[in-house]
Amino acid sequence: MAPSHSDSPSLFDLPVRPDFVLESGIMREGYAPVAGLDEAGRGPLAGPVVAAAVILDPERIPNGLDDSKRLSAEQREVLFRAICETALAVSVASLCASSIDGSNILKASLEAMRRAAEGLCVRPAYALADGRDIPPGLSCPCRAVIKGDQRSQSVAAAAIVAKVTRDRMMIRASDFTPHYGFDSHVGYATARHRSAIAAYGPITRLHRMSFAPFKTGDEASRALSEEFPQLEG
Known part of the structure; x- marks a missing residue:
């Protein structure tokens, strides 16, 4: 070889x-x-x-x-x-x-x-x-x-x-969406960010819907789908 x-x-x-x-x-x-x-x-x-x-x-x-x-x-x-x-x-x-x-x-x-x-x-x-x-x-x-x-x-x-x-x-x-904490984690999957997603849902055109926990088939996605059925499809 x-x-x-x-x-x-x-x-x-x-x-x-x-x-x-x-x-x-x-x-x-x-x-x-x-x-x-x-x-x-x-x-x-x-x-x-x-x-x-x-x-x-x-x-x-x-x-x-x-x-x-x-x-x-x-x-x-x-x-x-x-x-x-x-x-x-x-x-x-x-x-x-x-x-x-x-x-x-x-x-x-x-x-x-x-x-x-x-x-x-x-x-x-x-x-x-x-x-x-x-x-x-x-x-x-x-x-x-x-x-x-x-x-x-x-x-x-x-x-x-x-x-x-x-x-x-x-x-x-973050100035427009302070409850997500973008000024601290700049979009990375920290505990604070995941908690905000669970509480408020994703932001259209800002969150990457092809990523976990949004991507179809991911366990977290299924949990979010129950919380936010508008994500499905």
């Missing part, structure tokens, strides 16, 4: 923080500028999936770029501002819950990344996309990078922009 090959680095091969090595190598091959692509919001029960594309200025890379999950909300906000002030180009795109339900979360995430990349005011010559999949329809070559936000500063910057943008959108939604 032929040995298998993976783009996923071992634990000890990952840099302490993402660097600009991947981008520099691609640029030496004649592809410049390089955009990083990432998304936020694949797992929540509610809200959009948001993607960002960032082309960093190699001479003005903000200090402290890292996997957004390893940063506090305050650190992300500071880096968000620094990225927007120093990057050559930043673009954001989102797909709503209804669009996610109409396809699936993977397709919606990749489409959001494609739209973000195509929305850049500076056309990238190459893109690095977080994960295992390349967004279909990009107008430039692209490489999928597993754990990209831990390896590439461009991808890490995109992840931070996407995360901060999505969190702000969900906090804004």
Whole structure:
């Protein structure tokens, strides 16, 4: 059997923080500028999936770029501002819950990344996309990078922009639906969020009806169907 090959680095091969090595190598091959692509919001029960594309200025890379999950909300906000002030180009795109339900979360995430990349005011010559999949329809070559936000500063910057943008959108939604607590859990399946769904039902066009506990056949869905028969069909 032929040995298998993976783009996923071992634990000890990952840099302490993402660097600009991947981008520099691609640029030496004649592809410049390089955009990083990432998304936020694949797992929540509610809200959009948001993607960002960032082309960093190699001479003005903000200090402290890292996997957004390893940063506090305050650190992300500071880096968000620094990225927007120093990057050559930043673009954001989102797909709503209804669009996610109409396809699936993977397709919606990749489409959001494609739209973000195509929305850049500076056309990238190459893109690095977080994960295992390349967004279909990009107008430039692209490489999928597993754990990209831990390896590439461009991808890490995109992840931070996407995360901060999505969190702000969900906090804004909380102003209109305070009893759901979106300002604290931003749509994820916390105990508070599930309790609110059980008490008030899902919000049309905000909750992802293709996800558990709404999806037909899920045990939680059957329980909700008894409580909210309008969900059936």
